[in-house]
Amino acid sequence: MQHILPRFILAGLSGGTGKTIVSLALARAFSRRGLRVAPFKKGPDYIDARWLALAAGRPCSNLDPFFHADPVIRSLFWHKSQGSDLSLVEGNRGLFDGKDEHGSCSTAELARKLDAPVILTIDCTKMTRTVAAILLGCASFEPDLRLAGVILNRTAGERHRSVLRRSIEEYTDIPVLGMLPKIGDNPIPERHMGLMSDQEFRDGGSDLGQPALDSLAAMAEEWLNLDAIRAVAECAPPFKAEPAPLFPGPPAPVSARIGYVRDAALWFYYPENLDALTHAGAELVRLSLLAEDPWPDMDGLYLGGGFPEVFAGRIAANKRVLATIRSLSQAGMPIYAECGGFMVLCESLDCVDAAGKAGPHVMTGVIPAATSLCAKPQGLGYTESVVEVGSPFFLPGETVLGHEFHYSVCLADPGAPLPFSLRMLRGSGIGGGRDGVLYENTFAGYTHIHALAAPAWAPRFVAAAARWRGSVDSGLSEEQT
Template sequence: MRNELLQIPRVVVAAPHGRSGKTTVTLGLLAALKQKGYNVQPFKKGPDYIDPSWMTMITGNSCRNLDGFLMERELIRGSFARHAADCDIAVVEGAMGLFDGGDIDGSGSTGEIARAIQAPVMLVVDTTRMTRSVAPLVNGFVNFDPGVKIAGVVLNKVTRSRHETMLRQAVEKYCGIPVLGVIPKGKRFTIPDRHLGLIPAAEREELACAVDEIGTAALDCLDLELILSVAGSAPAINARDIPGLGESRAAGGGDRPVIGVFRDRAFTFYYPENLEALAAAGARLQFIDAVNGESLPDVDALYIGGGFPEVFAEQLEANSRLRRDVRDRAEDGLPVYAECGGLMYLARSIAWGERKFAMSGVLPLDVVMKDKPQGHGYEVVEVTGDNPFFKGGTIVKGHEFHNSRVENIDESSVRFAFRVTRGSGIDGKRDGVTRKNVLASYNHLHALGTPEWAAALVTRALEHKTK
């Protein structure tokens, strides 16, 4: 690692509370900057896959997650600096309210991220049924934490010109910070969503049209020149390279094990760092289309991330040969690591409403979709059972967000690897179903926070390749 001062224009998009419009403002800002020719590096605070998929599509740069619960502060600063070093501006979308965290001290909050990377904050305020009262609200945020600089305000859901005038005057007179944008109330600044949030950008090409409309609207609503000035006011950051993601340790290309990765419309939830960590540990990645792929290629291990297999359950069921290949190869000892949607694919079936769809049947259990989340938030597990990838006693931090639950599990032929100390997991107490060289759980981990995971998966792949 090395110390290095980097001048990186940057801004954090935050809000007093969730549902204030952070995501649409962020996407609009990214699209507007991209239309103006800027090279923009996006970041997302906290665990999320869907918003980052849109941010990646808009900017052409892989969005990175910054998470104070999953990552140490040094890793946050290092990841930010590493990926933002060559951009014109970095934009970080916050989560929840600016100072909302895991405890009374705001641990893991968007404010903590802003402090870690020394970034000014643009505060998005939902001004519904509000005029002059915007001033004490904004001042409360400005003065709450001297380590977090609120550099400007975006007024959202403004109804008419008189409303805008009152809001502007209140902010400028009483708060001493500029208004960076005004977004009128209406559907002009919205994007499609579904039961777990936005629709992933990879699913439908026509959703890109929504991005163009948002960018055009943002050019009218946001003061780009002023926002760029705010971003440019950030101090030089003293950053370090990320530890743990070095060059491949494989001796040569021919010795590298091949890890198959389901990556298609149904399975889109992968942190870039997870894939990079596998490559750095010596693997060659081969992406597999679980919807349209004709068969399972000759791989030495399989990584199935999350996504929306329930939405594409009919297509996944129709691809019977791939399902059979996965089942047969797992039965033969193929190392398989699966998270959430991957767990669902390894089940016997997925039931949603009145319909039931056959899955691979690698694990003797069924999955049933529910109307409400069955697990939502950070998950912490302790490794207590035999499994292919983690040593006993290891604490694994991750997150879960699923509307599905496991039913009809045959516990006589599987084991549980994890004891849940925070979160829901499979049954509130356990997670991590294992059978042979398969481990499947609802827990999504991040490779920067769990560096031993990639090395273990590559080691199992290499052993299987040698066998």
């Protein structure tokens, strides 16, 4: 059976060509027209995905050929597109750029897997006729690529736009779907890891994210041919066969309560990771490192990534929460921490936070090491590791696929090596070819995982939390008798 699934991929020639701004503008503009937009981000990315979700008004999922086999990609795309009028996928890096010279895991490869038309965004700064040559090259570089149109970005004026359009129409048959002028200031501020989080605006008492997105939508209405872009999506071939469910079997009954920190400091979570925990039988409880409210009872703790360095002073001042995390780890509760969460579990974080307060800032002290923020990335890209020491989350001998993107470095006592669980085959990890510090039932490292690429992770996490809950309940019963 074939299904109609309007869709397109927005790609660029490289990073920094403006495809994120264009993607946000399109998602918001179509949403304001009353269309239901299903947003997706190609590759490992939390920040752009979060903004796409805000622009479209529904969750954004990441599609990644490195993590996911073809059936998983198609299943994820299919299920998350249901109930939408069109699906918009923002590519990453250059259209043909992948992890090797063959373009493995590239945006173009993803387009073929989804049989989706591609709209190319080109930064036209100081270019005219050359753009036509670039388009011809892209259209013929790989077979089966559906290059359906181009959006010309950062054009200098009417004369510039006129020459660009005439050149493309003269030498190619690729439709020009819009031409954007140069904009003075990015409506969404950036920092060392990309766009600033909308949650930081809200945490500061204002919500600048929505007006910024509305201004981008207004720009799209003025400068882009939205009807033609929608027609590209609607001309996508039928989606063949309904894919399998994302998670096998029916949802498990609730057997454990798992808390996860989601605030302006830590908010890097793939939606599917939380969905997988729920499917495996977890009751999820949202927590904060920044609020002073006491945490409720729970059986497991998930600390995602984010920007603890921005709020380091506030985290250090929240001694109640830091003591709670430390005591839960010492009690043997299953705790899983990625990147920013790992930094919070260390003894201190050396940085200057957003308030201008210099470190080192005291953290939980679960891990006997410090982290320090650096000017350049200390780990960037896909990771692959082998489990050498088992944990509640991974078994010995398993391969763990993930990614890392961190500006901090871990500083540990050379005379007291950390107890690592993972040996890195690809990527930096914490250092020395290792990642995944393991203390009791606490696992922490720089590696981010995607639950659909580690299908046993969530069931094991929930099972470990349920066991811990049972041991605590048993201990209480013995004390009462």
